[in-house]
Amino acid sequence: MSLHDLPAVHQECGDCPIRHRAVCARCESDELARLEQIKYYRSYQSGQTIIWSGDRMDFVASVVTGIATLTQTMEDGRRQMVGLLLPSDFVGRPGRNSAAYDVTATTDVVMCCFRKRPFEEMMSQTPHIAHRLLEMTLDELDAAREWMLLLGRKTAREKIASLVAIIARRDASLSLRRSKGEMVVDLPLTREEMADYLGLTLETVSRQISALKRDGVISLEGKRHVTIPDFDRLLEEAGDDTDGGLLI
Amino acid sequence: MSLHDLPAVHQECGDCPIRHRAVCARCESDELARLEQIKYYRSYQSGQTIIWSGDRMDFVASVVTGIATLTQTMEDGRRQMVGLLLPSDFVGRPGRNSAAYDVTATTDVVMCCFRKRPFEEMMSQTPHIAHRLLEMTLDELDAAREWMLLLGRKTAREKIASLVAIIARRDASLSLRRSKGEMVVDLPLTREEMADYLGLTLETVSRQISALKRDGVISLEGKRHVTIPDFDRLLEEAGDDTDGGLLI
DNA sequence: TTCAACGATTGATCTGTATCAAGGCTGCCA
DNA sequence: TGGCAGCCTTGATACAGATCAATCGTTGAA
Numbered sequence: 001m002s003l004h005d006l007p008a009v010h011q012e013c014g015d016c017p018i019r020h021r022a023v024c025a026r027c028e029s030d031e032l033a034r035l036e037q038i039k040y041y042r043s044y045q046s047g048q049t050i051i052w053s054g055d056r057m058d059f060v061a062s063v064v065t066g067i068a069t070l071t072q073t074m075e076d077g078r079r080q081m082v083g084l085l086l087p088s089d090f091v092g093r094p095g096r097n098s099a100a101y102d103v104t105a106t107t108d109v110v111m112c113c114f115r116k117r118p119f120e121e122m123m124s125q126t127p128h129i130a131h132r133l134l135e136m137t138l139d140e141l142d143a144a145r146e147w148m149l150l151l152g153r154k155t156a157r158e159k160i161a162s163l164v165a166i167i168a169r170r171d172a173s174l175s176l177r178r179s180k181g182e183m184v185v186d187l188p189l190t191r192e193e194m195a196d197y198l199g200l201t202l203e204t205v206s207r208q209i210s211a212l213k214r215d216g217v218i219s220l221e222g223k224r225h226v227t228i229p230d231f232d233r234l235l236e237e238a239g240d241d242t243d244g245g246l247l248i
Numbered sequence: 249m250s251l252h253d254l255p256a257v258h259q260e261c262g263d264c265p266i267r268h269r270a271v272c273a274r275c276e277s278d279e280l281a282r283l284e285q286i287k288y289y290r291s292y293q294s295g296q297t298i299i300w301s302g303d304r305m306d307f308v309a310s311v312v313t314g315i316a317t318l319t320q321t322m323e324d325g326r327r328q329m330v331g332l333l334l335p336s337d338f339v340g341r342p343g344r345n346s347a348a349y350d351v352t353a354t355t356d357v358v359m360c361c362f363r364k365r366p367f368e369e370m371m372s373q374t375p376h377i378a379h380r381l382l383e384m385t386l387d388e389l390d391a392a393r394e395w396m397l398l399l400g401r402k403t404a405r406e407k408i409a410s411l412v413a414i415i416a417r418r419d420a421s422l423s424l425r426r427s428k429g430e431m432v433v434d435l436p437l438t439r440e441e442m443a444d445y446l447g448l449t450l451e452t453v454s455r456q457i458s459a460l461k462r463d464g465v466i467s468l469e470g471k472r473h474v475t476i477p478d479f480d481r482l483l484e485e486a487g488d489d490t491d492g493g494l495l496i
Numbered sequence: 497t498t499c500a501a502c503g504a505t506t507g508a509t510c511t512g513t514a515t516c517a518a519g520g521c522t523g524c525c526a
Numbered sequence: 527t528g529g530c531a532g533c534c535t536t537g538a539t540a541c542a543g544a545t546c547a548a549t550c551g552t553t554g555a556a
Contacts, residue, residue, distance in 0.1 A: 072397045075489050080400040082393040093386050100390060123379075130378045131371075137385045138341055142348060144392035145330040149320045151399035152328040152447025156543065191504065199400025204543055206505055223504065241323050404513065439534065449514055454535055471521095471534065 038118040044068075044105040051091075051103040059113045060092035066109030067188045070101040071196060081196040082144075086170060090136055094120050106193060151199045154239055159198040160208040161237035164218060168228060183228040191223075212237065286366040292316075292353040299339075299351040307361045308340035314357030315436045318349045319444060329444040330392070334418060338384055342368050354441060399447045402487055407446040408456040409485035412466060416476060431476040439471075460485065 041064070044050050050068060051057065063085050070083030082101060085091060091103060094116070123129045150162050168185045187194070191209075195202040212218050217237050219227045228234050289312070292298050298316060299305065311333050318331030330349060333339060339351060342364070371377045398410050416433045435442070439457075443450040460466050465485050467475045476482050 070393075072393065074397070074401065074487055076487075078401040080397040082396050095383055095386070101393070124375065127372065127375050127378065130375065130382060134378060134382045134385060135343055137382060137389060138343070141385060141389050141392060144389060144396065145318075145320065145349070148330050148392065148396060148399055149322070149328040151396055153322065153326040190502095201544060202504080203506085203545080206503095207543090210505075239322055239324075438532095450534085451515080451536085452513060455513095458535075 038114050038122070040113055041110060042113055043108065043110045046105055046107050046109075048105045049102060050105055050109070050111070051099045051101075053099055053102045055099045057092055057097055057099050058116050060090070060094060060116055060119055061111040061113040063087050063089050063091065064110040064112050066105060066107045068103055068105050068109050069189075069193065069196075070103055072101055079196045080199060081193065083140075084197065090133070092116070094123060094133070106188060106190075156198075156200055156204050156208050157211065158237065158239045159200060160194075160205065160212060161217065161234055162240065163194060163198060164212075164226060164228065165231070165234050165238050165240065168231070168234075183231055185226045185228065187224045187226060286362050286370070288361055288363075290359050290361055292357045292359070294353055294355050294357075296353045297350060298353055298357070298359070299347045299349075301347055301350045303347045305340055305345055305347045306364050308338070308342060308364055308367055309359040309361040311335050311337050311339065312358040312360050314353060314355045316351055316353050316357050317437075317441065317444075318351055320349055327444045328447060329441065331388075332445065338381070340364070342371060342381070354436060354438075404446075404448055404452050404456050405459060406485065406487045407448060408442075408453065408460060409465065409482055410488065411442060411446060412460075412474060412476065413479070413482050413486050413488065416479070416482075431479055433474045433476065435472045435474060 042061075044066075053072070065087055068085040068091075069081050070085065071079050071081045073079050085103070091111070092099075097116070123133070150159055154162060164185065164187075167187065168183050171185055172183065189197065191202040191205045194200075195205045198205065200208075209218075209220070213220055216229070217234055219229070221227070290309075292314075301320070313335055316333040316339075317329050318333065319327050319329045321327050333351075339359070340347075345364070371381070398407055402410060412433065412435075415435065416431050419433055420431065437445065439450045439453045442448075443453045446453065448456075457466075457468070461468055464477070465482055467477070469475070
């Protein structure tokens with residue numbers, strides 16, 4: 001699912017995740033050459049809006065470094081995050097040319113972009129890419145559905161515990177650390193962003209984090225750095241039975 | 249997006265949605281022939297569980313008639329619906345062999361199934377199918393994200409209005425009726441199922457339906473048959489700015 | 497050094513929805 | 527014809543989380 005799941009056949013292209021995700025595993029060199037021709041990089045500063053909902057999108061992209069969010073906003077300003085983009089995640093949608101969500105950089109972000117038209121042409125010629133993209137989209141759909149359970153049925157405390165668990169798992173899978181004892185996470189989001197993720201207010205987020213800290217489920221250094229003494233305990237607090245494959 | 253968006257090149261296969269969705273538009277006859285060989289039909293009675301979460305899945309399928317739901321359940325019994333399957337919707341996931349959710353028939357259901365192995369082989373040989381499947385999955389992802397906004401940020405009243413609007417729109421697109429004045433919908437769900445869809449209790453669902461009726465936003469005959477005198481008014485109640493393309 | 501801006505925490509209070517409970521309607525079977 | 531089972535509605539009450547408000551710590555600019 002993540003970037004590191006695929007064997008990096010082409011070491012020399014280590015800078016560009018989409019190669020791994022979409023091509024490398026079974027690639028042929030001319031595919032790589034073609035991808036090479038249509039790609040370019042863009043970087044964004046923390047807080048900057050990368051794409052506005054409704055914008056024309058003439059590219060698709062892959063996050064190289066940094067973290068970005070997908071959010072939806074109602075007319076009166078209520079906001080709901082609907083996606084969290086970590087390195088190697090894909091942005092944009094072949095076959096649609098305006099963006100459906102705001103994409104915002106929450107840290108400095110580097111994206112690897114592909115002009116859409118040539119990318120689509122490539123996709124129709126090379127089955128690997130379409131295939132890989134389908135797999136990634138299905139993973140995201142599963143994650144969205146897990147998220148729906150969280151939004152619809154979990155308590156505030158469970159939501160916070162789930163968020164910490166999700167981030168811890170993604171971190172662990174990205175860095176290939178899989179130590180089973182104590183885990184350490186840096187929350188990449190402000191309290192307000194967490195609230196938008198979880199369908200809560202930032203005050204409730206703050207209160208529940210304090211409560212989990214008080215009860216020894218997590219401990220904090222500063223506002224962002226979290227230590228999880230017992231991951232299974234955290235999962236219990238999250239109301240999560242599925243230890244197995246968590247997605248996104 | 250829906251079954252009827254694609255030109256039905258092969259009239260003679262009108263009984264099997266997946267042909268339209270995955271193949272027909274630009275199909276070649278040998279693809280059809282191969283699909284023909286690996287498909288079979290199954291029917292289920294209202295209320296019957298089609299697939300249990302965790303089950304081995306050795307097929308993928310397409311809903312021919314009837315309505316089914318995808319739900320997730322927590323250990324203590326809290327339930328959240330995460331998908332609503334109408335005719336022509338796709339079930340199952342190439343590349344994964346156990347089900348992630350319960351699939352339940354809420355009416356009598358007929359499914360058109362394809363054994364997974366041969367379907368996957370076909371997919372790797374014929375780009376159309378993978379392509380079409382990607383499109384469908386992206387549509388579902390968009391719908392899931394719309395749903396996340398609903399679950400995380402909308403009030404009970406807005407949730408009900410949204411649900412009625414969503415069903416009305418899907419109905420309209422399925423039957424190609426696009427009358428702009430009065431609309432008529434039959435709710436395919438019980439109050440409890442609506443509650444599971446919306447992250448509410450069945451009591452709250454009932455109360456809010458009564459309130460919308462009292463305020464003239466909708467009117468009811470019996471418990472299921474809804475008339476919408478003014479669709480724009482309903483959308484306003486739903487907190488929906490996006491009249492445009494609603495998905496699923 | 498002061499001040500402003502920002503993020504976070506904590507308290508007091510309010511409110512929307514859950515929960516608990518009772519009863520109504522409809523269709524089906526004995 | 528009665529009675530039971532599902533489904534739905536409505537009322538009373540409880541409570542989780544929202545809202546409003548005050549304060550604190552940190553950072554960075556004047």
